[in-house]
Amino acid sequence: MSxxxxxxxxxxxxxxxDLLDYKPYxxxxxxxxxxxxxxxYVNPYEDLMADTADKNWNSERRLAELEQDGIVAEVVFPNxxxxxxxxxxxxxxxxxxxxxxRRWAGLRAHNRWLADFCAAAPGxxxxxxxxxxxxxxxxxEEIRWAVGAGLRGGxxxxxxxxxxxxxxxxxxxxxxxxxxxxxxxxxxxxxxxxASPPLGEEPAARAVFMVETTWFSHRALWHLIFGGAFRxxxxxxxxxxxxxxxWIPGVLDMLDYYHGRLVAAATKATTAESKFxxxxxxxxxxxPSEVWRDNCFVGASFMRPHEVPLRDRIGLDKIMWxxxxxxxxxxxxxxxxxxxxxxxxxxxxxxxxxxxGNAARxxxxxxxxxxxxxAKAGPTAQEIAEPLGEPPSDATSPVFARxxxxxxx
Numbered sequence: 001m002s003x004x005x006x007x008x009x010x011x012x013x014x015x016x017x018d019l020l021d022y023k024p025y026x027x028x029x030x031x032x033x034x035x036x037x038x039x040x041y042v043n044p045y046e047d048l049m050a051d052t053a054d055k056n057w058n059s060e061r062r063l064a065e066l067e068q069d070g071i072v073a074e075v076v077f078p079n080x081x082x083x084x085x086x087x088x089x090x091x092x093x094x095x096x097x098x099x100x101x102r103r104w105a106g107l108r109a110h111n112r113w114l115a116d117f118c119a120a121a122p123g124x125x126x127x128x129x130x131x132x133x134x135x136x137x138x139x140x141e142e143i144r145w146a147v148g149a150g151l152r153g154g155x156x157x158x159x160x161x162x163x164x165x166x167x168x169x170x171x172x173x174x175x176x177x178x179x180x181x182x183x184x185x186x187x188x189x190x191x192x193x194x195a196s197p198p199l200g201e202e203p204a205a206r207a208v209f210m211v212e213t214t215w216f217s218h219r220a221l222w223h224l225i226f227g228g229a230f231r232x233x234x235x236x237x238x239x240x241x242x243x244x245x246x247w248i249p250g251v252l253d254m255l256d257y258y259h260g261r262l263v264a265a266a267t268k269a270t271t272a273e274s275k276f277x278x279x280x281x282x283x284x285x286x287x288p289s290e291v292w293r294d295n296c297f298v299g300a301s302f303m304r305p306h307e308v309p310l311r312d313r314i315g316l317d318k319i320m321w322x323x324x325x326x327x328x329x330x331x332x333x334x335x336x337x338x339x340x341x342x343x344x345x346x347x348x349x350x351x352x353x354x355x356x357g358n359a360a361r362x363x364x365x366x367x368x369x370x371x372x373x374x375a376k377a378g379p380t381a382q383e384i385a386e387p388l389g390e391p392p393s394d395a396t397s398p399v400f401a402r403x404x405x406x407x408x409x
Contacts, residue, residue, distance in 0.1 A: 004382070005375055005379065005380050005381065006351060006356060007072060007360075007370050007371050007374035009072065009073040009074065009075070009356040009359040009370070010074045010322045011075045011239075011322040011359045012075060012191075013066075013323065013324065013325045014056070015057065015076045015114070015117060016078050016079045016081075016114075017057050017080060017110070018054075018057055018080065019038055021057065022034075022083050022110065023083075023109075025112040027105055030084075037083070045081075047326075048081070055326035056326065057080075059117065062325075063121055065332065066325060068333065069325070069331075069332050069335040070339075070377060070378055071323060072370050073359075074126070075125075075322070075359065076117070076125050076126065077128045077156065077189070078114075078128070083109055084102040084103055084105065089130060090194050091193050091196075093161075094132070094158065094160070100132065104132055104134075104138065107130045107132065111127075111146055111149075114129065114151060115146075115150060123366055125153075126364070127153045128153035128156045128189055129142070129156065130155075131155060131156070131157075131158070133158055133166050133167075139176075140176050140180050143155060143184070144180065144184070153189070154187030154189050154239070155181060157189060159195020159196070159216065159217065161196055161197040161216060162197050163197055168227075169220055170228075171227065178229050178232070178233040179233065181236060182233040182235040182236045187362055188239065189239045190217060190240055191243075191299075192214055192241065193217065193242075195219060195220065214409055217243045218243060218409055221292075222255055228285060230284075230291045230295050231284055239296075239297045239299055239320075241322065242301040242322065242324065243299075244304075244407055245303060245314055246304070246306060247407050248298065251409065252288055252289050256287055260287070263280055292318075293315065297318045297320060298314065298320065299322050300320060300322065302323065302330065302338050302398065303354070303399070306404050308343065311350070317358060318358070319353075319354045321339070324397075328396045329397055329398060331395075331399060334391075334395050335379075336379045337392060337395070337400075338399045339384050341391065343384055
């Protein structure tokens with residue numbers, strides 16, 4: 001933070017290559033098959049077919065629009081369609097055994113494109129690289145490549161929704177992934193939408209998805225806690241992104257309750273709960289709230305006003321604001337207004353931590369590099385201190401929606 005401006009780092013942005021531009025990053029043996037697949041592929045996303053789709057890959061446009069919006073650096077999650085995928089990889093179901101080879105080649109092409117995209121804006125982008133959980137050895141090898149290629153945004157952890165055929169995230173089968181992430185200081189990111197089971201396309205199914213999708217994403221938290229991943233790997237960092245933040249205190253209270261009850265019951269062989277608690281204390285180590293305190297963070301995209309009063313219970317050092325650029329539910333081009341509606345009236349130190357300082361620490365951004373840029377482009381302290389009266393009439397982000405309240409999950 002400069003003397004009068006905030007250094008804003010968005011902990012939740014999205015990018016990807018235009019479909020045909022992935023080809024140079026795809027292993028040569030897949031080129032002919034890729035040409036045939038791409039020729040018949042119909043993109044299901046209107047925003048990726050619009051004139052503004054190049055926000056995903058046009059580096060100069062992206063830098064200019066983010067700076068206009070007061071943002072000087074970003075954590076970059078995927079957005080477009082990688083080779084051989086039916087949809088965006090974030091939402092795509094786990095591949096079958098027959099699909100795995102080509103899907104894996106497609107994700108590796110995205111990771112290599114992303115390394116170049118981040119290198120085009122040194123110090124301004126932390127790229128989040130992708131793996132599949134179908135082959136743990138391949139995933140570990142890709143993690144090592146990605147770190148060597150300069151992708152500092154960490155790993156995007158896929159979900160294991162019901163019906164995926166994959167071991168649950170609490171399984172020790174994934175220990176090699178946690179080991180290499182701890183060894184190399186790689187944050188493990190779990191983004192909303194990546195763990196929901198397929199529900200179909202009926203209107204009711206779409207409504208159910210909106211209600212349930214964050215709950216399915218939250219499952220990674222208690223799976224890794226109860227599975228003992230943090231006991232075996234105390235340096236592991238987990239980031240939960242675009243899942244809201246107001247649910248965290250209540251869920252931690254619930255997890256602490258079950259943990260305490262099950263551990264206590266494990267010593268009483270005559271109770272039904274003793275069967276559920278057997279071995280839990282030894283396998284998971286610290287309680288859930290302690291794990292959250294020591295190992296976890298939240299990418300609190302466009303943090304809503306009703307979530308802000310919970311910041312101390314969540315952990316002020318845990319919260320990382322995000323704009324969700326270029327999605328229409330994101331705050332662009334009204335990120336300054338989004339910051340005002342959430343943070344006006346807070347201390348400068350609190351705001352500086354949530355809008356940039358915490359993200360710099362988690363993802364390794366160099367504030368000495370970014371502060372001079374923010375001194376010209378960042379929102380002023382005086383500006384953010386002014387409460388927002390009426391939101392912009394054409395704003396589409398939920399941060400401006402009236403009637404928000406703390407969610408159950």
